[in-house]
Amino acid sequence: MSNSPMPISMLAAKKAGSGKANLIEVALPEVPSGHVLVHVRACAICASDLPEWNAQVAGPGKRGEWDADNPGMTGHEIAGDIVQVGDAVDAGRVGESVWIDAIVGCGRCEACRDGRQTLCEQVSIVSQGFAEYVVAPARQCRPIPPDFDYPIASLIFDMVGTPMSAAKLAGIKAGESVAVWGLGPVGLGLVQGSIIAGASPVIGLDPVASRRSRAEARGAIALDPMHPASLGRLRHLTQGKGPHVVLSSVANQNASRQAFDSLRLEGRLVTVAGFPPAGGEVRKWVSGSWGCYERDWPEILEQVTSHRFVLDDYVTHLFPLREIEQAFDIRGRDLEGSFKVVVTNDQT
Ligand SMILES: [Zn+2]
Ligand SMILES: [Zn+2]
Numbered sequence: 001m002s003n004s005p006m007p008i009s010m011l012a013a014k015k016a017g018s019g020k021a022n023l024i025e026v027a028l029p030e031v032p033s034g035h036v037l038v039h040v041r042a043c044a045i046c047a048s049d050l051p052e053w054n055a056q057v058a059g060p061g062k063r064g065e066w067d068a069d070n071p072g073m074t075g076h077e078i079a080g081d082i083v084q085v086g087d088a089v090d091a092g093r094v095g096e097s098v099w100i101d102a103i104v105g106c107g108r109c110e111a112c113r114d115g116r117q118t119l120c121e122q123v124s125i126v127s128q129g130f131a132e133y134v135v136a137p138a139r140q141c142r143p144i145p146p147d148f149d150y151p152i153a154s155l156i157f158d159m160v161g162t163p164m165s166a167a168k169l170a171g172i173k174a175g176e177s178v179a180v181w182g183l184g185p186v187g188l189g190l191v192q193g194s195i196i197a198g199a200s201p202v203i204g205l206d207p208v209a210s211r212r213s214r215a216e217a218r219g220a221i222a223l224d225p226m227h228p229a230s231l232g233r234l235r236h237l238t239q240g241k242g243p244h245v246v247l248s249s250v251a252n253q254n255a256s257r258q259a260f261d262s263l264r265l266e267g268r269l270v271t272v273a274g275f276p277p278a279g280g281e282v283r284k285w286v287s288g289s290w291g292c293y294e295r296d297w298p299e300i301l302e303q304v305t306s307h308r309f310v311l312d313d314y315v316t317h318l319f320p321l322r323e324i325e326q327a328f329d330i331r332g333r334d335l336e337g338s339f340k341v342v343v344t345n346d347q348t
Contacts, residue, residue: 006037006084012131013073013324018054019332021073021130021324029135036093036138037084038100042150043129044077044315044342045331046158047184047251047273053328075129075343076102078136079144079153089138098141099153100134101161102126103291115295130324132345142297145305151315151342155185156301159340160309161292162272163189163249164300167197169289170245170270174198177238181259182249183211183222185314185340186272190247191220192309199245201237205230210336218310225258234262242267249273260284314340321345 010028013021031037052074079099085091104124105117112120126136144153163186172178178199180190183206194202195218204215205225212222221237223230235242242264248271250256256274263269268285292300303309316339319327324343331341 010132011321012128013321015053015073019325019328021328023322023324028133031084031086031135033087034089034138035086035135036082036089036141038078038080038098038134038136038141039083040078040129040132040134040345041080041097042078042154042342042344043075044151044154044159044340045075045327046077047186049074050328050332053332073130074127075131076100076125076127077154077158078102078126078129078134079150079156080134080345082141083133085138093138093141096141097144097150097153099144099156100126100129100136101140101142101292101294101297102136102157104137104140105294116293118291118293130321130343132321142301145301148311151318151340151344152311154342155311155314155340156304157292159185159189159311159314160304161297161300162186162289163247164193164196164303164309165292165296166190166247166270166272166289167193168296169287170247170268172197172199172245175200176244178202178245178247179234179238179243179259179262180204180215180220180247180249181225181255181262182206182273183208183215184249187211187247187249188214188218188314189309190249190272191215191218194245194247195219196303196308203234203237203243205234208335211339214313214339225255231258231262238264241265244268245270247272260286315342317341318344 009025011023014024016022082093082096102125103118105112105120106122178194183204202220204220204222207226215222242262246259246263246269248259251273270289327341327343330338
């Protein structure tokens with residue numbers, strides 16, 4: 001079902017080897033029933049895009065990996081405008097500015113019916129956002145809050161939902177101590193989620209100085225884990241026992257292990273990256289966390305639309321789609337100077 005004159009082709013980035021992408025012209029995607037076509041206005045680079053960006057060979061296209069057959073690559077942090085709707089979608093949504101909740105469940109299983117779609121056995125991800133247009137299920141497209149621009153709105157799905165959901169899973173109580181390992185964009189969200197939950201103190205650990213500064217500006221105590229005194233200081237700040245809760249966004253195995261070891265006995269560890277290195281003999285609660293339950297969005301969105309969860313200063317770089325290689329290059333190389341790098345399309 002077509003609502004307005006649409007172009008028949010679009011530009012999309014297609015991986016062309018390690019650290020390389022070509023812009024190619026491809027047909028506009030079909031819009032199935034229940035779906036919409038979104039004109040991508042911003043697609044942010046996620047840390048999870050980087051291993052694939054550097055890989056020589058395309059992946060099988062599962063769970064947001066490179067798909068050799070589909071242009072647009074991995075991008076899953078997407079904001080834009082609905083320009084066309086499929087059957088069974090309200091035509092009044094054309095023109096709506098949306099961000100995409102990219103984790104899609106089947107909608108029918110027990111987990112999906114309970115709003116916990118990230119647990120669905122048939123879960124899929126809306127990706128291929130490094131293109132001019134992308135297709136998404138209509139119900140995953142949520143309105144952009146009035147005072148958010150497209151680059152900031154593109155961060156809601158993964159930079160707010162993922163850390164806030166992990167902080168919620170940890171069951172932080174007011175006055176509990178929390179250590180956040182890794183202070184990248186997700187880690188900074190874990191800091192904000194901990195502070196919103198009333199944790200005190202909140203201690204962030206990251207070797208990158210600019211990232212520690214961001215965490216300090218949000219009210220955390222920031223430590224450099226490479227400094228030999230940092231682990232002793234973490235213990236000292238938590239009554240000599242270690243924090244009640246550790247939230248980890250580090251993928252590195254040694255850092256994951258340090259994060260686990262720093263946790264007090266009977267403490268809770270939630271990881272959004274890396275592998276929980278728990279040994280069964282140690283009495284600590286460990287869980288992974290991925291994405292955000294659909295049912296948790298109302299309370300989480302309340303935090304971001306009220307600006308208690310502050311996203312305003314995350315975006316350090318904007319690049320047009322044709323400069324996608326520079327965008328990935330700076331995101332992968334400059335950890336001090338870049339935070340969120342967002343690829344944009346012109347307003348036309
Ligand atoms: Zn992401
Ligand atoms: Zn399901």
